[in-house]
Amino acid sequence: MKNELKIFCPATIANISCGFDVLGVALDAVGDEMVIRKTAEKGIRITKLEGQDLPTETLQNVAGVAGLALLAAGDYEGGFDIEIYKKIKAGSGIGSSAASSTGAVWAMNTLLGNPFSSLELVQFAMEGERLASGVAHADNVAPALFGGFTLVRSYAPLDVISIPSPDALYATVIHPQIEVKTSDSRKILKTNITLQDGIKQWGNLGGLVAGLFKSDYDLIGRSLVDHIVEPIRSILIPGFDQIKKVALEAGALGCGISGSGPSIFSFSKGEETAVKVGEAMKEVYQKIGVNYDVHVSKINTKGIKIID
Numbered sequence: 001m002k003n004e005l006k007i008f009c010p011a012t013i014a015n016i017s018c019g020f021d022v023l024g025v026a027l028d029a030v031g032d033e034m035v036i037r038k039t040a041e042k043g044i045r046i047t048k049l050e051g052q053d054l055p056t057e058t059l060q061n062v063a064g065v066a067g068l069a070l071l072a073a074g075d076y077e078g079g080f081d082i083e084i085y086k087k088i089k090a091g092s093g094i095g096s097s098a099a100s101s102t103g104a105v106w107a108m109n110t111l112l113g114n115p116f117s118s119l120e121l122v123q124f125a126m127e128g129e130r131l132a133s134g135v136a137h138a139d140n141v142a143p144a145l146f147g148g149f150t151l152v153r154s155y156a157p158l159d160v161i162s163i164p165s166p167d168a169l170y171a172t173v174i175h176p177q178i179e180v181k182t183s184d185s186r187k188i189l190k191t192n193i194t195l196q197d198g199i200k201q202w203g204n205l206g207g208l209v210a211g212l213f214k215s216d217y218d219l220i221g222r223s224l225v226d227h228i229v230e231p232i233r234s235i236l237i238p239g240f241d242q243i244k245k246v247a248l249e250a251g252a253l254g255c256g257i258s259g260s261g262p263s264i265f266s267f268s269k270g271e272e273t274a275v276k277v278g279e280a281m282k283e284v285y286q287k288i289g290v291n292y293d294v295h296v297s298k299i300n301t302k303g304i305k306i307i308d
């Protein structure tokens with residue numbers, strides 16, 4: 001059995017407009033790399049962390065705490081060294097913490113001969129999310145582990161459903177270069193919603209899931225509406241309304257906040273439209289003088305993968 005793995009851990013878009021804390025999708029074009037090595041020494045050590053300024057103490061690092069959760073649940077006597085090469089910026093809204101925590105537990109499980117189920121891995125990785133944001137949400141870690149779209153039907157007990165991805169569906173993500181901490185962008189949310197808003201939101205959530213199953217791009221597009229979170233969080237994102245307007249004009253099916261922001265995502269039918277949407281989004285930030293990154297990506301249906 002191998003003692004070391006090098007892996008790609010995908011970025012993810014959580015919430016997807018109408019599915020706050022329950023819906024997510026994995027991307028192909030952007031993700032972190034990690035090297036995980038089995039050691040005779042007990043415990044978890046983050047031996048290298050490049051690309052972002054993040055803590056390397058095991059208990060302060062999302063990969064560290066997720067890894068410790070896995071170790072605590074099993075009977076393995078040794079430990080692991082973890083190297084993290086961050087390509088996803090922390091606080092960008094495309095699942096930076098989820099990539100690290102899922103990568104750690106997925107590789108550890110693989111190196112141990114798969115003693116844990118995917119659902120158990122989601123639970124271990126959620127400990128990383130608890131450290132990063134104060135809340136153990138699963139809408140980034142589930143798609144990173146399962147690939148494609150996932151729905152967290154229930155948190156207690158945890159129940160994660162994989163949802164198919166239509167072949168021609170592409171995501172465009174623009175990341176304005178500001179950092180929004182998930183913990184901060186959760187604090188500004190209301191804890192109660194009106195029945196009227198609930199009705200609109202779960203109508204759209206059902207519509208989006210149905211649209212993905214049926215490969216009905218129009219239905220996907222008209223379901224990408226958020227009546228609850230976007231009106232509050234969009235205030236934190238420069239040029240949000242303008243970006244959304246130009247993305248839809250350029251042919252996007254829909255557009256919204258990626259996870260807790262500040263990244264903005266849109267879905268398009270076909271790569272050509274997704275690229276055009278990216279160009280239109282860029283122009284807005286060029287005009288108002290905001291630095292940005294843009295990613296155009298096919299849906300990643302496999303999740304984490306071994307590289308090299």
Ligand code: HSE
Pocket residue numbers: 014015020021022093095137139140182186258259260
């Ligand atoms: N569902 C989480 C939130 C995702 O919106 O706070 C964070 O990436």
